[in-house]
Amino acid sequence: MFFDINITILYVVIFLVIFLAAAIRILREYQRAVVFTLGRFTGIKGPGLIILIPFIQQMVRVDLRTIVLDVPTQDVISHDNVSVHVNAVVYFRVIDPQKAIIQVEDFYDATSQLAQTTLRSVLGGHELDEMLAERERLNHDIQEILDKQTDAWGIKISNVEIKHIDLDESMVRAIAKQAEAERERRAKVINAKGEVEASENLLLAAQKLSENDLGIQLRYLQTMSDISSDKTNTIVFPFPTDFSKLFKGNLKE
Structure with missing residues (x-):
């Protein structure tokens, strides 16, 4: 017992x-x-x-901790028909556990799929130059769209960062040629502006010298001084127009 x-x-x-x-x-x-x-x-x-x-x-x-979601590389065609490969990272966290479990089957996978489609949709509406130069604005646009759509799941998207925008090799060469052509264009424009300014200054100087005979004589002496400092064997002396007038006057007499 x-x-x-x-x-x-x-x-x-x-x-x-x-x-x-x-x-x-x-x-x-x-x-x-x-x-x-x-x-x-x-x-x-x-x-x-x-x-x-x-x-x-x-x-x-x-x-409830912040989750780092690595968005796989996506093939995106930009608004100007350039094919690029883009990947990003999304930071999010659960703020309402009830919605995260009840409203969606797998909130992690759902957020990942939504991030991929949103990334392609947003970047596809911009040209390549905007993707490269305005990355911060694109990050903000993607973050706002994701945050709005995941609110019903109790998810808060805190940040989105585009990591890499990769181009095909042929496109890289084309962009390099375009950049080189742009640099040459700017150089020609700068040279043209310099020639215009130089011609305007020369015209102004000529007008000033023509107003005073003494100024012309001083300029003549300065030119002679510059020629004398040259090491060449042949020296050409400028012949002032006043001398020719003097000779003509003597011949008439």
């Missing part, structure tokens, strides 16, 4: 251990439990120690 009582107590103890093991859950600070009672949502519990009724209640753990 005593032996049977001991066996009964042992069974009770074992049952209690199994019951407590199935009923007690410990959640960390960044975790929450979405609790279902007989299949119906009955609340959010955690963090810390929580107790569930075995076989009656079930829970789904939800991580």
Whole structure:
């Protein structure tokens, strides 16, 4: 009889251990439990120690930390028909565990698929130059669209970063040629502007010199000084027009 009582107590103890093991859950600070009672949502519990009724209640753990989602490389055709390969990274976190579990089957996979389609849609509406030069604005546009659409899932998109925009080798060569042609065009424009300014200054100088004969003589002497410093064997002396007038006057006499 005593032996049977001991066996009964042992069974009770074992049952209690199994019951407590199935009923007690410990959640960390960044975790929450979405609790279902007989299949119906009955609340959010955690963090810390929580107790569930075995076989009656079930829970789904939800991580509230920021999740880093690497968006796979997408083939995008820009608005100016340039094919590029783009990948990005999305930072998001769960702010409503109930919606994240009940409103969507797998919020991680759903967010990943939505990020891929949004990335192609947004970038496809811009030209290649905008993709390369206005990356911050594109990041903001993608983040706003994703955040708006994932709000129904209890997801908050905190940031989106486009990591790489890769071009085909042929397109890289074409862009390099375009950049070189643009540099040559700018150089020609600058040279043309310089020639215009130089001609205007020369015309102004000529007008100033023509107003005073003494100025012409000083310019003549300066030119002679510059010629004398030259090391060439042949020196050409400018012949002032005043001398020719003087000779003509003597011949007439």
